[in-house]
Amino acid sequence: MKTTLIVNPKGGCGKSTIATNLASYYARAGAPVALVDYDPQKSSLAWLEQRGASGNPIHGIDGGAKRISLPGATERVVMDSPARIEAGQMERLFKFSDSVLLPVLPSPVDIRAAAQFLGELMLSGLLKSARVGLIANRVRENTLIYVNLERFLRRVKLPLVAHLREAQNYNRAAISGRGIFDMPPHLVNKDLAQWKPLIRWVEKG
Numbered sequence: 001m002k003t004t005l006i007v008n009p010k011g012g013c014g015k016s017t018i019a020t021n022l023a024s025y026y027a028r029a030g031a032p033v034a035l036v037d038y039d040p041q042k043s044s045l046a047w048l049e050q051r052g053a054s055g056n057p058i059h060g061i062d063g064g065a066k067r068i069s070l071p072g073a074t075e076r077v078v079m080d081s082p083a084r085i086e087a088g089q090m091e092r093l094f095k096f097s098d099s100v101l102l103p104v105l106p107s108p109v110d111i112r113a114a115a116q117f118l119g120e121l122m123l124s125g126l127l128k129s130a131r132v133g134l135i136a137n138r139v140r141e142n143t144l145i146y147v148n149l150e151r152f153l154r155r156v157k158l159p160l161v162a163h164l165r166e167a168q169n170y171n172r173a174a175i176s177g178r179g180i181f182d183m184p185p186h187l188v189n190k191d192l193a194q195w196k197p198l199i200r201w202v203e204k205g
């Protein structure tokens with residue numbers, strides 16, 4: 001079993017988008033997958049509700065429940081997290097994860113917030129024991145801000161596992177509880193290509 005946590009205390013950076021799309025990738029690939037939603041807003045579970053019985057199954061779990069039990073056959077676990085996590089909970093989620101993905105928007109405010117968060121992880125010792133990769137999300141290429149993000153990543157010595165462009169495809173898919181992996185490939189070619197290194201990195205963990 002492989003577990004991936006998507007985390008970043010900044011709201012709107014793409015945690016739920018990446019969690020649901022990763023889950024939809026596994027579902028497409030035929031791997032029994034559970035999507036655990038720790039966010040009280042429950043965006044990932046709402047997405048799953050829209051999906052209904054249409055796509056390959058994804059087992060949804062409310063991370064806020066007292067007891068969490070995964071179906072016996074589960075091979076992949078994707079955990080979506082809220083903006084606010086209490087330190088003990090963060091530690092538990094990190095310990096449970098084979099890989100941690102940190103989506104960052106290439107804006108100065110978001111880069112600063114991510115740097116601060118990584119600093120906190122370093123101080124708490126969590127960064128040392130975890131396998132953390134960053135994702136530049138909603139990237140419009142050739143912008144100065146993107147250059148800043150790359151510079152920041154080199155400084156923190158964490159891998160940039162993917163950059164995902166700003167694309168309406170994510171919203172189009174999400175309306176019906178789908179991910180880009182459930183869409184006709186010719187409509188999402190560019191996005192599928194950008195997910196390849198991300199999936200490769202997660203699967204190596």
Ligand SMILES: Nc1ncnc2c1ncn2[C@@H]1O[C@H](COP(=O)(O)OP(=O)(O)O)[C@@H](O)[C@H]1O
Binds near residue numbers: 017
């Ligand atoms: N790569 C992307 N391209 C276009 N829209 C995106 C992308 N990633 C996220 N979004 C949109 O940004 C908004 C916030 O994303 P979301 O995944 O809910 O963030 P979080 O879970 O971190 O709060 C959503 O409306 C989502 O559809």
Ligand SMILES: [Mg+2]
Binds near residue numbers: 043
């Ligand atoms: Mg979310």
